[in-house]
Amino acid sequence: MKKRATAQEVAQLAGVSKWTVIRAFTPGASITEVSRAKVMAAAEQMNYRPNLLARSLATRSTRQVAVFVDDFANPYKLQLIEATTAALQAEGLVALLVNINEHLDHVHAILNADQRQVDAVVLLGTSFREETLADSRLRDGGPPLFVLARDSQLAGIPAVSCDSAVAMEDICRHLAARGFGRPGFMSGPRTLSTALGRHRHFRDHWASRGIEVAELQASPYSHAAGAAAMRAYLAANPPGARIDVLVCENDILAHGALDVLRHEAGLSVPSDMAVVGFDDAAPSALPGYDLTTYRQPVGRMVETLVDMLSGRRPHDTIVLRGELVLRSSA
Amino acid sequence: MKKRATAQEVAQLAGVSKWTVIRAFTPGASITEVSRAKVMAAAEQMNYRPNLLARSLATRSTRQVAVFVDDFANPYKLQLIEATTAALQAEGLVALLVNINEHLDHVHAILNADQRQVDAVVLLGTSFREETLADSRLRDGGPPLFVLARDSQLAGIPAVSCDSAVAMEDICRHLAARGFGRPGFMSGPRTLSTALGRHRHFRDHWASRGIEVAELQASPYSHAAGAAAMRAYLAANPPGARIDVLVCENDILAHGALDVLRHEAGLSVPSDMAVVGFDDAAPSALPGYDLTTYRQPVGRMVETLVDMLSGRRPHDTIVLRGELVLRSSA
DNA sequence: TCCTTGTTTGCACCCGGTAGCAAATGGAGC
DNA sequence: GCTCCATTTGCTACCGGGTGCAAACAAGGA
Structure with missing residues (x-):
C-alpha cells in the first residue's frame, strides 16, 4: 500500500523535469517522442497517473x-x-x-x-x-x-x-380516431404538474372541441397514489357516468390506475376504460400493463x-x- | 457572474489573515468569538464558502x-x-x-x-x-x-x-410447510449466479432431502430473460411433469416468469405453479405480481x-x- | 560557418486551501 | 508593573499539478 507517485517523482526517475512529465500526459503538448517515451516508461514503472484533483484546482474545471x-x-x-x-x-x-x-x-x-x-x-x-x-x-x-x-x-x-404540446396533440389525435369522447386526466402534485404542462395542453385541446376533461388528482407520483386516485374516482362515479379514457401524467400513475381497474374493480381495459401513460417506462411494455404511452426522446x-x-x-x-x-x- | 471569493479576499475585508478565516470555518478551531463574527460577516457579504477541492488536495481526502x-x-x-x-x-x-x-x-x-x-x-x-x-x-x-x-x-x-444460506433456509422451510415438493430454480448468468450463492444453497437444501431441483437458466438479469426461460421450460415439459414451485434468483426474473405463466400460458399462480423471488423489488408488492419474495436488509x-x-x-x-x-x- | 526560426525544456508563480510551529496577545497571580 | 501561561494569530511550507515566459536546443537557409 505505497503512496501514489507524483509527477515530480516520475520526473526524477525519467531524468527530466516534472513539467516534461506533465507534458507527456497532456494531449497536444509540445514534447519530443524520445522524452515522451522515457516519461511513459518511468510512469508505467511507478504506476503513475495524474491527480485529477490537483488538475481541477489549477484548471478550475x-x-x-x-x-x-x-x-x-x-x-x-x-x-x-x-x-x-x-x-x-x-x-x-x-x-x-x-x-x-x-x-x-x-x-x-x-x-x-x-x-x-x-x-x-x-x-x-x-x-x-x-x-x-x-x-x-x-x-x-x-x-x-x-x-x-x-x-x-x-x-x-x-x-x-x-414537447408536451405536441405530445398531447399526438395523443388526442389518436384518441379521437379511436372514438373516445369522455376524457379524464390524472395529474400529479399540483406544482410539479404545472411544470410539466401536460395537463394544461390536454385540457386546452378538448376545450377547443367544447369537451370538459374530468380531473383526477394523485400525489405524489407513485403507483399507490395513482391507485388511490382511481379508487376515489370509481367510488364517486357510477359505471354509466364514467370517462371512457384516462390519460395520466406519467406511467407510474397509469400503472396504479390500471391495477385498480383490472385487479380491484374487475373492469377491462380498454373497453370499460382506456388508459394512456407518459414516459414509456420499462414496465409499460410488459404484458401485465401493455400500456399505450408517449415515449420521451x-x-x-x-x-x-x-x-x-x-x-x-x-x-x-x-x-x-x-x-x-x-x-x-x- | 463574478468570481468566487477566496479565504484571502474575505480576510482582507474582515481585516484579519486568511488563516483566521479558515479557522472560522473549521469546527473546533482556536478562534475568539469576536474574530469569528467579523469573518462570518465578511464571508456572508462576499458569499464565500470554502473550496472543497483545495481542501481535498491538502487533506488527501x-x-x-x-x-x-x-x-x-x-x-x-x-x-x-x-x-x-x-x-x-x-x-x-x-x-x-x-x-x-x-x-x-x-x-x-x-x-x-x-x-x-x-x-x-x-x-x-x-x-x-x-x-x-x-x-x-x-x-x-x-x-x-x-x-x-x-x-x-x-x-x-x-x-x-x-445471508443467502439463511435466506434459502427460510424460503425452503416455508415451501415445505406449504407442501411443495417439486422445486425448480431459475438462475441468472452463470458467473454472477455463483457470486450470489443462492442457487447453491437452494440446491443443497433439497439435496439433503433427496430431491433434485429443476434448473432454469436466464441471462441476463432482466424481465425478458426470465420470461424466455419460463417459455422454454413450459415448452419442454408437459403439464403433468412440471415443477410445482419455482424460486428465482431475483425478483426481476420472477416477474418475467410470472407474466409468462399468467398472461401467455394461462396458468394460475400459485395453484399451477408457485413462484418465489428475491429482493422485494417495489413492483413485487403490486397486485399485478403479488410476489412472495425475500427482502434484503x-x-x-x-x-x-x-x-x-x-x-x-x-x-x-x-x-x-x-x-x-x-x-x-x- | 553564422544567423534565423521553430521546437523543447526548465522555471517562477499560481490554484485555494491545510498543518504545525512561532510570535503576539491577554488575563491571572504576585 | 511584571512574570507566567494559555490562547489566539500569523507565517512558512506544502498538497500535485497548470500557465506563460525565457532559455536551450535543433534544423534550415544564406
Whole structure:
C-alpha cells in the first residue's frame, strides 16, 4: 500500500523535469517522442497517473456534474439516470449523484455541490420549487443549472424536455380516431404538474372541441397514489357516468390506475376504460400493463444537454418531440 | 457572474489573515468569538464558502465515494442507489455514480475514479469479473474497494450482503410447510449466479432431502430473460411433469416468469405453479405480481458499509439476515 | 560557418486551501 | 508593573499539478 507517485517523482526517475512529465500526459503538448517515451516508461514503472484533483484546482474545471434526483419511487428515473450518466461519461464527465429527498434542503445541496466546484448542476425532473432556484446565492458565481425532463419556468435556467404540446396533440389525435369522447386526466402534485404542462395542453385541446376533461388528482407520483386516485374516482362515479379514457401524467400513475381497474374493480381495459401513460417506462411494455404511452426522446434529450454543458450549443431551453407508443390499453 | 471569493479576499475585508478565516470555518478551531463574527460577516457579504477541492488536495481526502453500477435493467437497483446515496450523504460523503455498461472496461473505470482520488469504491452488485479486481494496478495505493449486495470471492475486498444460506433456509422451510415438493430454480448468468450463492444453497437444501431441483437458466438479469426461460421450460415439459414451485434468483426474473405463466400460458399462480423471488423489488408488492419474495436488509447493509468506510468498523465481509415476505404467489 | 526560426525544456508563480510551529496577545497571580 | 501561561494569530511550507515566459536546443537557409 505505497503512496501514489507524483509527477515530480516520475520526473526524477525519467531524468527530466516534472513539467516534461506533465507534458507527456497532456494531449497536444509540445514534447519530443524520445522524452515522451522515457516519461511513459518511468510512469508505467511507478504506476503513475495524474491527480485529477490537483488538475481541477489549477484548471478550475472538475469535469464533474452534479445530478440531483429526489424521486426514487418511479422506475423511469433509473432509465433517465442511466442515459444521463452514459452521456456524461462519453464526454469525459462524471456524475455526482445527489439524493434530494424531502428531508434535505435543495439550496443546501446545491451550495454543497458548488463547494465541490462541479462544472454544472442538472436537476433530473425533480420536485424542487422554482423559488429555491431563484436564491441569490445560487445565481452568483455558482455552477450553471440545467433542468432535464421538465420545464424550467425561471429565466436563465435552461431546460431540455419533451414537447408536451405536441405530445398531447399526438395523443388526442389518436384518441379521437379511436372514438373516445369522455376524457379524464390524472395529474400529479399540483406544482410539479404545472411544470410539466401536460395537463394544461390536454385540457386546452378538448376545450377547443367544447369537451370538459374530468380531473383526477394523485400525489405524489407513485403507483399507490395513482391507485388511490382511481379508487376515489370509481367510488364517486357510477359505471354509466364514467370517462371512457384516462390519460395520466406519467406511467407510474397509469400503472396504479390500471391495477385498480383490472385487479380491484374487475373492469377491462380498454373497453370499460382506456388508459394512456407518459414516459414509456420499462414496465409499460410488459404484458401485465401493455400500456399505450408517449415515449420521451431520452437519448436526444441527454445528448442535447451534454452539448450545452460542453459549450457546443447555447444554453437555451429546448423541447424535443417524442413518440406515441401504441399498445393495447388505448 | 463574478468570481468566487477566496479565504484571502474575505480576510482582507474582515481585516484579519486568511488563516483566521479558515479557522472560522473549521469546527473546533482556536478562534475568539469576536474574530469569528467579523469573518462570518465578511464571508456572508462576499458569499464565500470554502473550496472543497483545495481542501481535498491538502487533506488527501475527498469525501467522495465512487459507486459502480452496471445493471440498469433491474428497478431494484434504484432502491439500492437511493439507500446508498442517502447513507453516504448522512455521513457527509457524496456518491460519484459510475455507469459501467458492458462497453466500458471496469479496470479503466476504477483507475479513472482513482485519479479523482475518491476515498473508496463501492461495487453495487455489478457483474464485474473477480479477476479484474485482482489487477495489480488496483491493489496498489488505490482506494479501498467494497462490494455491496453480492459476494466478493476475493480476499481483501470486503462485501456486505444478505445471508443467502439463511435466506434459502427460510424460503425452503416455508415451501415445505406449504407442501411443495417439486422445486425448480431459475438462475441468472452463470458467473454472477455463483457470486450470489443462492442457487447453491437452494440446491443443497433439497439435496439433503433427496430431491433434485429443476434448473432454469436466464441471462441476463432482466424481465425478458426470465420470461424466455419460463417459455422454454413450459415448452419442454408437459403439464403433468412440471415443477410445482419455482424460486428465482431475483425478483426481476420472477416477474418475467410470472407474466409468462399468467398472461401467455394461462396458468394460475400459485395453484399451477408457485413462484418465489428475491429482493422485494417495489413492483413485487403490486397486485399485478403479488410476489412472495425475500427482502434484503438494505438499510442495515448500507449502514454497515458506511460504518466500514468511516472506519467505525473493520473492513470485513459481513452477511446480514433478511426477511421472507409472504404474498399470494407462494 | 553564422544567423534565423521553430521546437523543447526548465522555471517562477499560481490554484485555494491545510498543518504545525512561532510570535503576539491577554488575563491571572504576585 | 511584571512574570507566567494559555490562547489566539500569523507565517512558512506544502498538497500535485497548470500557465506563460525565457532559455536551450535543433534544423534550415544564406
